[in-house]
Amino acid sequence: MVRIENLSHCYSVQWAVKDVSFDIPDKGIYGLLGSNGAGKSTTMNIMSGVLKQTQGKIFINDIDMSEDPIEAKKQIGFLPQKPPLYTDTTVEEYLTNCAHLRMIPSKDVKVAVDQVLEKCSIAHFRKRLLRNLSGGYQQRVGIAQAIIHKPSLIILDEPTNGLDPNQILEIRTLIREIAEDRAVILSTHMLTEVQAICEYILMVENGKVVFSGKMEEFDNYLSPNSVFVKLLEMPSVEDLQLIEGVEAVEELGGPDYRLKFMNLNGATERVVEESVKRGWRLNEVHIEKNSLNDVFSALSNK
Structure with missing residues (x-):
């Protein structure tokens, strides 16, 4: 689904990411880990098309993002750490606008909106203003906008940040359902969250990939003593x-x-x-x- 080849990015004179390569071959939940300043956010922003890399290639379903960025970005859904919500609109109005932005044909917009409202269990709030939703339901709306165009790759940055324990469990369940037929990259600084939901781990440190493998392999990286x-x-x-x-x-x-x-x-x-x-x-x-x-x-x- 995703192939990253020799990805590098330089801010002014400092390399944030240097020669990073990895594959995401199949559906599932991938945890993206790294210390503060390790290059994790830069990697996510480049993968989501927010930032253009200095060097290297990104392929989404074999589409080269640098050569055909519009088609590549059609394959990607992105939820930043703070959901990009227009709080003076209703849930339905906001998602309808997102559907148009994602170039969904006008005749298919209502069906697409109805589907994500059901998928994210927010159909009963379709006429409510976004500013009147709790943090957990605002997060659900943020996830809904990321999947409304049925992308192959979903990138979620700290999706459970600031939620209460019950809301965290609900969002985990939703993410697992989404990952049944697509790849989800989950960035979080909470290792307990990684352990609870992720199947694979990608860890970046000092701008380089230091680990790529299954959760079990990460668990057993160090021999117990x-x-x-x-x-x-x-x-x-x-x-x-x-x-x-x-x-x-x-x-x-x-x-x-x-x-x-x-x-x-x-x-x-x-x-x-x-x-x-x-x-x-x-x-x-x-x-x-x-x-x-x-x-x-x-x-x-x-």
């Missing part, structure tokens, strides 16, 4: 440090400990053996996964 244990007899730190391979012991409160190992091969078995031998009354033991924050920090060298 710690074991959580619950020992009801609460041995001393010094006793736990005598277990073969233990590098450090962290007391988590009460009977809970975190044991850092040089190598996790056979680590849980050694903990079980020592607990039985010393009467520590082992209640729980498992290898801990690295958090998304740990993976993000490692990839961004922070």
Whole structure:
């Protein structure tokens, strides 16, 4: 669906993005991650056609954006961080205007508007002024304008920013439904949001792609090196440090400990053996996964 080749962009004398290449081959939800200033927003703005790159090529469904920008942009829907709403219009008036801007034939405009009103569950608000909608419903209208022309690629910048927990769950469900037959690129600084909804990860750092792969691969980018244990007899730190391979012991409160190992091969078995031998009354033991924050920090060298 999307192919980015050697994308670079320079602001004045500073390169914001340098030689970025990646593919989005199929439908699904792709998380675009990066630290502040990493080049994430620049990449999104270039992909959406808001900004023209200094170098490189962007293909949307094999259409070269630099050679045929109008046809390429017909394939793209974009929701900026702040929805581009005209708050003195009704929902229906606004979406009708968006449909005309997207060059939908006049005879098809009403059907297109009705479809996105239903898709985004805002049909009952069609006659309401946009300024009188809650933040969650304004976000739904923003998503509706991004999909009204049935594009192949949807780019969403912080789509759940500022919403309450119930609204976040509703927007996640809507995004999953949209991604059933198209590619959705989701930019967010909330790693919990990425974990909850994304299937693939693209991470940009210092203007370069540092990771591209499935969510599971991102989760497992770092090898775990710690074991959580619950020992009801609460041995001393010094006793736990005598277990073969233990590098450090962290007391988590009460009977809970975190044991850092040089190598996790056979680590849980050694903990079980020592607990039985010393009467520590082992209640729980498992290898801990690295958090998304740990993976993000490692990839961004922070």
